[in-house]
Amino acid sequence: MQVNEKEFKPTIVAFCCNWCSYAGADLAGTNRLNYPADVKIIRVPCSCRVNPMFILRAFQRGADGVIMCGCHPGDCHYTTGNYYARRRMTLLFSMLDYLGIERERTRVEWVSAAEGAKFAATMNEFVETVTKLGENKRLEDLRCKEK
């Protein structure tokens, strides 16, 4: 597959919790705030639902960056879900970094239902960061890439 450096557009997977971040994304939409179409949102009931396997699978299937968004700590719809998620993702991202996967490819951001602007800004910034990094090579599955 030929990838033209100049035109590289990353694929971003964003796991968004149903109650805050997904609503935040919605708000960004209704407010006509721009963020790249390369961001694929996957709605989850709670950030706590995000299994480390989901993150890895996203990379396997061609994601160049994975971001998880949830309610702000303390505001979880299920009271404590995002606290657990926070510990998990901290450890997982640290491990990915330890294995030499570029740490900028993974990210957690807390976005409330009222923060449409933050959602758009976060995505813009994340896409920019990942674009600079280029294609995900270190955690790719070649079988999913060849056409």
Next chain:
Amino acid sequence: MFKLSLNNLNDLFKAAAEGGALYIPADDGAGQARFTRWCDGMEMSKALKTVKSAKEFFFPQTESLVDFKMKGKEIEIIDPRTESEDFVVFGVRACDARSFSILDKVFLADPVDTYYKSRREHGTIVTMACSRPEETCFCTAFGVDPTAPEGDAVCYMTEDELFIEAKTEKGTAFVEKVKAVLTDGDAAPVEAQKAAVKEILPKLPLANLSTDSFGGDKLMELFDSPKWAELSASCLGCGTCTFVCPTCQCYDIRDFETGHGVKRFRCWDSCMFSDFTKMAHGNPRLTQLERFRQRFMHKLVYFPANNDGEFGCVGCGRCLSKCPISMNIVKVMKTLEGESK
């Protein structure tokens, strides 16, 4: 017979790698030997054996069988194979060399496995006689002579020289190819070395291992032995023995959905794994006892039953070194000795 000074081994490799791939046993990052594609300057490992056997050259751990593209109700079938290059595997020991003839009996039996056959045709096997057998070796119990391996060409290594002798057409072609770096050799040092190793062989701790209690005709007595329970009791159910074994050839066929098609691949499987025989409606081998028994019965009874008495083990001793709980075919054979009349 030709020879070459060990100092010039790199020249030999350089000549052998001309126009194709050459694989030699080399030490990896963890200090263990494995067959590695040679590049200039790579040194041959001094270890007796590689961690994994050489079977993967002909029967790789995973290989693509067929690709599918799906479109609505339609399926397109694509043969993914491309012409493979010729290659040489250098430094194969006698036990591994024998394992190829065992694998041949499975894969080249009708209907021929064309994937395996093509690799067999492309590969030249240059074997290396053993000069320092280890305590885990018991190839002689299965009729392998470590001083005279099979193979397309055979090498013998003395203190400072390497002797090489072609045995087959492919072997002759190999020797022709590297002839420029060789000089004529005399068989005497080789014979002297063979004799020295033959002195060591009877002193090996497993030299007296007997296969008399096993074979295709002992099926039911061995199968029903109550001793399988204690033998399998601490088995972890991992696949280490299977995956390091030169003769284990069971495989699985699986599909991988890539997002733009399906890749059907074949990969090594192990009868020690719990899902090996699992079906939608149940599993005929429910506990580790049955799975454990299957592996050893296959090598010592079922295989000889189907192959004129030839056993499915070559005595390389890899499972002895590598089993996490040190349970292995030798312990099984010793325990079951005398179970069959």
Next chain:
Amino acid sequence: MQGKMIARAKELLQNGTVNRVIGWKAGDFAYDITPAVFNSAEELDAGFVYNDFCGANFSKYLVKESRKEGKILVFLKPCDTYSFNQLTKEHRIIRDNIYVVGVPCDGKTDGETLKLKGITGITGIKTEGDSFVVDTLYGEKTIAKADALPERCLSCKSKKHVAYDELLGEDGEVCESNRFDMVEKLEAMSSEERFNFWRGELSRCIRCNACRNVCPACTCERCVFDNDNSGIAQKAAADSFEENMFHIIRAFHVAGRCTDCGECSRVCPQNIPLHLLNRKFIKDINEFYGEFQAGEDTETRAPLNIFDTEDVEPSVVYEKGGN
């Protein structure tokens, strides 16, 4: 020690405290020792050994054994007792059906470690003071015990038994361990160096599942990697991604529960330093959420089962130095 253990096991069998003993059984060579259950004094006399090669951790066998009839006697080395506690805490073993005798340990080696040191053709081993005298087919070799020990024993974390019904010999202390040295060294490398390091190590994986099957923390009734729908059930890694995924997920699943017993690295036929993955999690947990040693007791909740509202944010990963 072996004599004392056999004598004590016989007493406990005799007086009915236990009806069987799980222990180490001698093999064909000095080092190929197999875990086995002994049912009688005769069986103990015939095969029970305890020497420098008895590395196997029996805790996991107790998951099944403690569900059988009667009480079982188990000999546990200090590091094994941590796994034992962890399993007790997780209700994976039935504590009442087990009688634990703690035995001292000065580090256990194995045949493979000796072979890596260049000692091959081993026919017999004697211990003389701080050295092993190894008979080989090619003459006698001497190696200092300290040189013959695997990494997990060289960086022993504790010689103290944290669970037992009785002790044979003296109990030790928690050790000053340098076990995070290598993790720190890796952390100090560049991202690319780390990537290359791990690719080199993990690419050797043959997916034999020995690490998972031996691990006392891996006691799921059904492993996620045995799920056909995962697409990678129990089978060879068909792509480098799958090698990575298996080990990341496995290490993650035991994070906060791994006691660092080192069995995974011991059994790996490809000598992959798997303990470095587990130790990274242990080190991170210590740094982010306070010192924690899994298996130290049977009450404390695992770090991934609790939280603190003031926990560090995941961005801590980018904030630390290096690249």
Next chain:
Amino acid sequence: MIDETLIPKLGVVTDIRQDTPDVKTFRVVGTDGKKVFEHIPGQCAMLSIPGVGEAMFSITSSPTNTEFMEFSIKKCGCLTTWLHAMDVGQQITIRGPYGNGFPVESAFKGKDLLFIAGGIGLAPLRSVINYIRDKRDNYGKVQIIYGSRSMDDLVDYKEIIDEWMADDGIEVNLTIDREQEGWNGHVGFVPNYVKELNPDLGKTVVMCGPPIMIKFTLGGLKELGFKETQVFTTMELRMKCGVGKCGRCNIGSKYVCKDGPVFRFDQLSQLPNEY
């Protein structure tokens, strides 16, 4: 003739018939509208939907059918569920034929035959029964004893009533496990029914059904005086390759895919009871 054993051919499903609540019969032809390959009764084929799975199924149509092949498949796992959900026109992959098949041209020739089947166990026998019906002169009397859980679970019920029962020299005995409204036939388990019917000892028996039925029916037949050498059955175990190489479908030293699936009971009794 098999050239590339592991690379399948394409088949198209041209008809799907709902036989019972959980059994459907699929009609398959090649993309050229002809049969994909020829087979003998009792042989099997590997059917697959790429990405879902591949499994061995017995070919239930008779080789005398020159137009298509049929497979009666019970819904019980991943692949079969998928097959049950698909529509006519779907392409599938198919490879085979595998196995030894029934000795229709040797041991069965000129014999009186007794077929005993339970549930979906009729599927592999249907191929033989129809083969014999088409070559009626080569065989003696035919008796079929077939039982299922209920009336609705009798596979091929229509064909049995309309065609088999109408044939001369074919005696069909049906039974269901429990009383059911609208059922006037026999009620009871197959093993007992066989004993009640007390078939002639000269008959060659072909049996297929769930393991528990096989076990008790075989016992019953022996009590009646049948010898193991008279009784044939067809087996099924987990298979991947179909050609005796992948190593999982063995019973002792015999591979079900290659040495079977048809075995005579005296052959099976020489093998471990691991199935």
